[in-house]
Amino acid sequence: xxxxxxxxxxxxxxxxxxxxxxxxxxxxxxxxxxxxxxxxxxxxxxxxxxxxxxxxxxxxxxxxxxxxxxxxxxxxxxxxxxxxxxxxxxxxxxxxxxxxxxxxxxxxxxxxxxxxxxxxxxxxxxxxxxxxxxxxxxxxxxxxxxxxxxxxxxxxxxxxxxxxxxxxxxxxxxxxxxxxxxxxxxxxxxxxxxxxxxxxxxxxxxxxxxxxxxxxxxxxxxxxxxxxxxxxxxxxxxxxxxxxxxxxxxxxxxxxxxxxxxxxxxxxxxxxxxxxxxxxxxxxxxxxxxxxxxxxxxxxxxxxxxxxxxxxxxxxxxxxxxxxxxxxxxxxxxxxxxxxxxxxxxxxxxxxxxxxxxxxxxxxxxxxxxxxxxxxxxxxxxxxxxxxxxxxxxxxxxxxxxxxxxxxxxxxxxxxxxxxxxxxxxxxxxxxxxxxxxxxxxxxxxxxxxxxxxxxxxxxxxxxxxxxxxxxxxxxxxxxxxxxxxxxxxxxxxxxxxxxxxxxxxxxxxxxxxxxxxxxxxxxxxxxxxxxxxxxxxxxxxxxxxxxxxxxxxxxxxxxxxxxxxxxxxxxxxxxxxxxxxxxxxxxxxxxxxxxxxxxxxxxxxxxxxxxxxxxxxxxxxxxxxxxxxxxxxxxxxxxxxxxxxxxxxxxxxxxxxxxxxxxxxxxxxxxxxxxxxxxxxxxxxxxxxxxxxxxxxxxxxxxxxxxxxxxxxxxxxxxxxxxxxxxxxxxx
Amino acid sequence: xxxxxxxxxxxxxxxxxxxxxxxxxxxxxxxxxxxxxxxxxxxxxxxxxxxxxxxxxxxxxxxxxxxxxxxxxxxxxxxxxxxxxxxxxxxxxxxxxxxxxxxxxxxxxxxxxxxxxxxxxxxxxxxxxxxxxxxxxxxxxxxxxxxxxxxxxxxxxxxxxxxxxxxxxxxxxxxxxxxxxxxxxxxxxxxxxxxxxxxxxxxxxxxxxxxxxxxxxxxxxxx
Numbered sequence: 001x002x003x004x005x006x007x008x009x010x011x012x013x014x015x016x017x018x019x020x021x022x023x024x025x026x027x028x029x030x031x032x033x034x035x036x037x038x039x040x041x042x043x044x045x046x047x048x049x050x051x052x053x054x055x056x057x058x059x060x061x062x063x064x065x066x067x068x069x070x071x072x073x074x075x076x077x078x079x080x081x082x083x084x085x086x087x088x089x090x091x092x093x094x095x096x097x098x099x100x101x102x103x104x105x106x107x108x109x110x111x112x113x114x115x116x117x118x119x120x121x122x123x124x125x126x127x128x129x130x131x132x133x134x135x136x137x138x139x140x141x142x143x144x145x146x147x148x149x150x151x152x153x154x155x156x157x158x159x160x161x162x163x164x165x166x167x168x169x170x171x172x173x174x175x176x177x178x179x180x181x182x183x184x185x186x187x188x189x190x191x192x193x194x195x196x197x198x199x200x201x202x203x204x205x206x207x208x209x210x211x212x213x214x215x216x217x218x219x220x221x222x223x224x225x226x227x228x229x230x231x232x233x234x235x236x237x238x239x240x241x242x243x244x245x246x247x248x249x250x251x252x253x254x255x256x257x258x259x260x261x262x263x264x265x266x267x268x269x270x271x272x273x274x275x276x277x278x279x280x281x282x283x284x285x286x287x288x289x290x291x292x293x294x295x296x297x298x299x300x301x302x303x304x305x306x307x308x309x310x311x312x313x314x315x316x317x318x319x320x321x322x323x324x325x326x327x328x329x330x331x332x333x334x335x336x337x338x339x340x341x342x343x344x345x346x347x348x349x350x351x352x353x354x355x356x357x358x359x360x361x362x363x364x365x366x367x368x369x370x371x372x373x374x375x376x377x378x379x380x381x382x383x384x385x386x387x388x389x390x391x392x393x394x395x396x397x398x399x400x401x402x403x404x405x406x407x408x409x410x411x412x413x414x415x416x417x418x419x420x421x422x423x424x425x426x427x428x429x430x431x432x433x434x435x436x437x438x439x440x441x442x443x444x445x446x447x448x449x450x451x452x453x454x455x456x457x458x459x460x461x462x463x464x465x466x467x468x469x470x471x472x473x474x475x476x477x478x479x480x481x482x483x484x485x486x487x488x489x490x491x492x493x494x495x496x497x498x499x500x501x502x503x504x505x506x507x508x509x510x511x512x513x514x515x516x517x518x519x520x521x522x523x524x525x526x527x528x529x530x531x532x533x534x535x536x537x538x539x540x541x542x543x544x545x546x547x548x549x550x551x552x553x554x555x556x557x558x559x560x561x562x563x564x565x566x567x568x569x570x571x572x573x574x575x576x577x578x579x580x581x582x583x584x585x586x587x588x589x590x591x592x593x594x595x596x597x598x599x600x601x602x603x604x605x606x607x608x609x610x611x612x613x614x615x616x617x618x619x620x621x622x623x624x625x626x627x628x629x630x631x632x633x634x635x636x637x638x639x640x641x642x643x644x645x646x647x648x649x650x651x652x653x654x655x656x657x658x659x660x661x662x663x664x665x666x667x668x669x670x671x672x673x674x675x676x677x678x679x680x681x682x683x684x685x686x687x688x689x690x691x692x693x694x695x696x697x698x699x700x701x702x703x704x705x706x707x708x709x710x711x712x713x714x715x716x717x718x719x720x721x722x723x724x725x726x727x728x729x730x731x732x733x
Numbered sequence: 734x735x736x737x738x739x740x741x742x743x744x745x746x747x748x749x750x751x752x753x754x755x756x757x758x759x760x761x762x763x764x765x766x767x768x769x770x771x772x773x774x775x776x777x778x779x780x781x782x783x784x785x786x787x788x789x790x791x792x793x794x795x796x797x798x799x800x801x802x803x804x805x806x807x808x809x810x811x812x813x814x815x816x817x818x819x820x821x822x823x824x825x826x827x828x829x830x831x832x833x834x835x836x837x838x839x840x841x842x843x844x845x846x847x848x849x850x851x852x853x854x855x856x857x858x859x860x861x862x863x864x865x866x867x868x869x870x871x872x873x874x875x876x877x878x879x880x881x882x883x884x885x886x887x888x889x890x891x892x893x894x895x896x897x898x899x900x901x902x903x904x905x906x907x908x909x910x911x912x913x914x915x916x917x918x919x920x921x922x923x924x925x926x927x928x929x930x931x932x933x934x935x936x937x938x939x940x941x942x943x944x945x946x947x948x949x950x951x952x953x954x955x956x
Contacts, residue, residue, distance in 0.1 A: 133778065242741070242786065243784075334741055417843055418842070422926070424747075425928075594852065
């Protein structure tokens with residue numbers, strides 16, 4: 001074992017302090033193989049060294065939790081012997097370098113996380129952030145990422161059922177691509193990743209190992225992006241959904257037949273991370289002989305084999321007596337399989353080449369001994385980001401049309417029509433048909449709903465309130481279809497945590513997530529952290545993306561967005577609209593620090609009330625007031641109804657104060673518009689009053705126009721004109 | 734018993750099997766199977782067989798099971814090819830024409846209206862001419878094409894099974910054609926997905942008619 005040059009660890013992203021720590025833990029200097037392994041597992045991406053302490057604040061337990069954080073994906077019980085597994089993960093920097101493959105492999109990776117625990121993937125949702133569409137680069141990234149998500153999801157036969165996209169200047173140089181996968185498993189067939197049983201074999205399955213993605217996690221995901229990053233293309237992996245389709249079916253068959261002891265996907269940091277984590281969780285050691293790993297090209301160095309991020313690979317622990325059956329199943333599915341090592345009782349990860357030791361490190365040092373850092377948060381003096389007003393002067397009607405055609409609010413049909421949303425025959429609500437996607441689970445005779453959200457601009461205005469709102473928004477979407485939240489996954493996309501202002505955003509946002517989850521009683525069952533989303537132009541908007549899954553008893557009763565002619569419209573919840581941080585404030589160039597503080601408990605109560613009404617079958621359409629405020633919410637319902645809506649918001653102006661404009665276009669959590677039959681109105685209002693929940697009758701479904709009034713403001717626009725504005729996204733592409 | 738083919742890379746085979754089972758019995762047929770004895774009908778399902786990296790359906794047509802499907806079809810057995818299955822049947826020469834990349838060069842997933850033509854065979858018998866069906870499409874290469882003289886002949890022989898309703902053609906298919914049959918009418922291929930139209934809760938149940946036809950076709954094949 002030859003020692004390596006003195007500065008090598010810095011090139012690999014380790015600090016001198018960290019290098020010293022490694023030397024202490026090993027009792028000697030690491031060799032090239034060992035240093036490569038440490039540099040990756042001690043990267044931010046793998047070790048969460050700046051975020052782990054914060055994440056301990058999140059509530060992670062609940063009576064429905066089957067698997068919590070730490071496994072490949074979290075899972076919650078949905079009854080009937082079934083569990084729903086889900087997780088969201090980022091693939092930001094690869095997508096910024098090569099959007100099609102970056103997004104495609106992002107989907108591939110999150111699918112593997114879910115089938116690694118024995119769940120069949122049944123849905124994908126995605127959360128995307130780009131610069132403004134006026135920028136050619138943003139259009140290129142958006143188009144490429146959408147095509148990449150479609151390419152992978154469509155080919156592998158998992159429906160993309162929902163998602164969201166925002167376009168904001170701080171993402172211009174650092175786009176975000178987060179993908180969430182939802183899977184379904186028989187609870188008794190789920191599997192963990194802990195390696196067990198010294199003498200058992202380590203089997204690599206799927207694609208062969210090449211040089212693609214060498215150091216992807218450390219190079220791309222744990223440092224800021226810089227100009228000229230095209231040279232990092234070789235660090236971006238290439239996806240092969242056909243290979244993954246075979247691997248997925250093969251793994252599920254092996255699990256169903258009980259042939260595997262444990263299973264883990266190969267993601268960031270490849271074999272090093274997978275083998276290290278499996279050994280760490282099982283409290284065992286692992287020997288790997290790199291000469292036995294099937295290679296795509298002949299002359300890979302041992303360290304390259306250990307850290308390659310070639311896609312579509314899984315690592316399993318198999319009892320020796322079962323090996324032949326496992327290999328035969330892989331052959332039938334035309335996917336690779338090779339025994340490359342074994343489980344030991346040494347507690348060490350040993351790397352061999354043709355039986356000769358080329359690396360030997362304690363598993364514990366590699367996986368658990370990375371130094372954790374305390375953040376040094378400092379609140380910024382004011383609004384850290386710019387303002388680019390684009391709205392020309394105009395009355396409320398012009399404002400409404402501008403908001404409806406703003407890419408953040410406009411229909412995303414251009415994107416979601418590129419995704420297969422129906423394969424699997426579970427999709428009871430397709431994208432934009434309701435506030436949450438809804439999937440039927442005939443296996444347990446119920447349905448689940450899923451939503452993903454996280455408005456970074458609002459988090460930038462107030463990281464605490466904005467993060468609370470992201471959780472509430474998901475819960476609101478679920479309530480609109482009658483679903484009760486079961487669990488939550490999150491992806492924390494932030495800038496460089498070593499910078500005090502970003503550290504402050506991260507600290508406040510995690511606190512907000514924790515408070516909102518506690519307030520709603522929703523456990524966090526898994527997630528991902530993506531830091532260093534920052535360039536010389538500054539950090540991104542702090543963007544905690546929240547994915548939530550809930551359950552509902554009767555999908556046939558779940559309302560969509562389209563009310564029926566004659567329906568009355570009720571506004572339910574403590575919605576107190578404010579222009580602070582709103583889409584309108586953005587268009588006017590009036591963004592500033594600060595948001596009203598959300599009342600989590602009151603929102604939770606209102607959502608429970610709405611959910612009850614939906615489950616009774618009393619609600620024909622439901623939509624929450626979100627981006628663009630009540631005016632856009634009502635216009636979207638009017639467009640969906642193909643009829644029209646007439647609403648008078650004076651009762652809201654009276655209740656909350658503020659201007660007509662802020663009641664029409666102001667934003668904030670806790671506002672659901674429910675469409676109900678006229679004869680049900682009185683009784684619902686009475687029940688709301690009894691329960692101490694704000695409920696106002698604000699309008700009805702009437703032909704031809706979106707007619708809204710609030711104090712000094714009057715809007716009248718034909719449904720056709722509103723629809724034209726709302727469907728204009730494709731025109732800018 | 735209806736058989737649903739399964740190639741590596743198939744996506745909609747379970748959906749098709751579920752659709753079949755709403756009407757009768759069904760099972761998956763592995764792509765290496767060559768004995769289709771005991772089957773009364775075949776579905777060649779959608780998906781990306783063998784990854785479709787070469788040209789949609791170009792590799793699957795050489796699968797051992799496809800030779801058996803050709804014999805089954807020649808003996809008069811009913812065969813329904815959906816999306817990738819339609820592409821495979823065209824590649825195999827069991828149906829006329831070809832499926833080209835969509836006019837917009839993008840994958841498209843959308844609910845569309847189909848209009849049934851007057852056409853023969855077991856599938857045509859389940860539908861009346863002019864009947865409208867709401868069924869989703871989802872494909873990258875769904876633009877039906879055949880030369881004009883061939884199209885004239887197909888129309889003359891009553892072999893156009895479905896057209897996209899006016900204004901609904903999602904992919905630039907020539908003469909709005911969404912599905913065609915072979916000369917005998919026992920082989921039907923279409924780009925839209927009837928197996929995703931078997932339950933009002935997931936969109937519509939207009940697609941059930943085709944599975945009914947498959948289950949009820951007289952068992953004539955001696956595969």
